[in-house]
Amino acid sequence: MRRAWKPWGALAWLSGILFVLPVLWMVLTSFHTESDAATNPPSLFAGLSLQGYEEFFGASTGQSPWPPLINSVSASVGSTVLVLLLAIPAAYALSIRPVKKTSDVLFFFLTTKMLPVVAGLLPIYLIAQYSGLLDNISFLVVLYTSMNLPIAVWLMRSFLAEIPKEMLEAAALDGAGLVTTLRRVVAPVAVPGIAATALICFIFSWNELLFARVLTGVVAGTAPVFLTGFVTSQGLFLAKMCAAATIVSLPVLVAGFAAQDKLVQGLSLGAVK
């Protein structure tokens, strides 16, 4: 048994490194000067520099990347808060009541972000146009809320389903009211699940590109949209581009690693019942 560990371990390391290589390249290049970044193969041991980041924040052009970053924060945080407000009661209602098999299946399809997003593009563009909310960040907030709502309800339902029915019954027998039950029995189990759901919704909204690209312009453009434009205009400046890509990735990296354990549990428990 012990002998078999070594090749497995080496194989695991190798695949991990292969997966992370492009990302490592990005982070490393972002800390190089433009002239070091331009060499090929990449100069791994060149001196580190913050030049790329200074350039990204507009050191020489004076063009600030803050508005799109702030738009992204508003859209992701705003929609995540709204999702939680709507999804927590819905998930609670669905988890304490047995659901019929058919509605369970229906639910499953609504929830998994399975439908082709591109199919909804035109109607949603028209809705935004008629309501005068094109290039308005609040439209993205509401749109992302509705896009993430099903998966949030689904995830939270699977977390809430872990609360043993006996505990709820015991609480009822002891004469605990709804508030006490929620606070003492449900919350301790549900809070980590809610946190993970929030992080997952945050990641999905932060990364969303297709709708943001079509529905926003100069005012409400989000960070991914900005980055796409940046590739076209600044693609030749590798250090600056990699700095931009690193900054845009940073929030989802933090959220992703914070949610990692629950992400696995939530997505797989939810997917297989």
Next chain:
Amino acid sequence: MGFVAPALLLIAVFLIFPALWTIYIGLTNYELTGPNAVAPQLVGIDNFVNALNDALFQNSLWLTALFVLGSAVIGQNILGFVLAWTLRKAKPGLRRTVESLVLLAWILPSTVVAYLWFAVLDRDGGTLNSLLGSEGTAWLVEYPMLSLIVFNTWRGTAFSMLLYSSALAAVPPSQLETARVVGASGWQTVRDIVFPHIRGHVLTNTLLISLWTANDFSPFLLTAGGPNHASETLPVFIYRQALEGGQLGYASAISLLLLLANLVVAAVYLWLLRRKS
């Protein structure tokens, strides 16, 4: 019911209503500009008939099938399982590290990963060419579908890996031990002991990653469907028909066909799943 109503309302407005509207637009000759933009007319099923005779549509249908088969059904599924199977025996620290590294590719914004691959695969300055000594190979132009399939396998394997990891944890260790004692090979163990236990997981995983891949828009960021439609999967085809060609009615009809294809795949999945139990 009161708890669920606000959520249902929002889903109805932003998911169900747009889907119905897409069906309607698909039956018209709505265009982005010109007279049909002002007063689109109902044309019945003309768009669908045209689609079936459109060589470009057939091309992108075939490319989508190839993309799904190559990168999801084969690539992500098998690589994900092999990683989960390998990591099962690794030390917890190593396992967590490798899982995190694989997960990186899955959670990064598609703009970022597309740019990274663009830079790594670049003909002149790309790192891949200097590593392989294949200077001057424009991967995204010469092998667009192969590049997309490798890209999407890299991008999506994390999900399959994590799902199979938790599925493997449910296989009774005593049965694996028995297999080891009787001297079963790794492949025999997987086929006869592990697979029957995780059949449901394999089906669910394959369904999810297939649909996600079929609907994925990131190929647009890498190749924009080119060169000359050689990597134009259906979402890219729809996007280009609508925004570059201005054929909104036609694009909506194709969206609907993609939606129907999704539902057919899902129905087959449900049938397979039910046959098991």
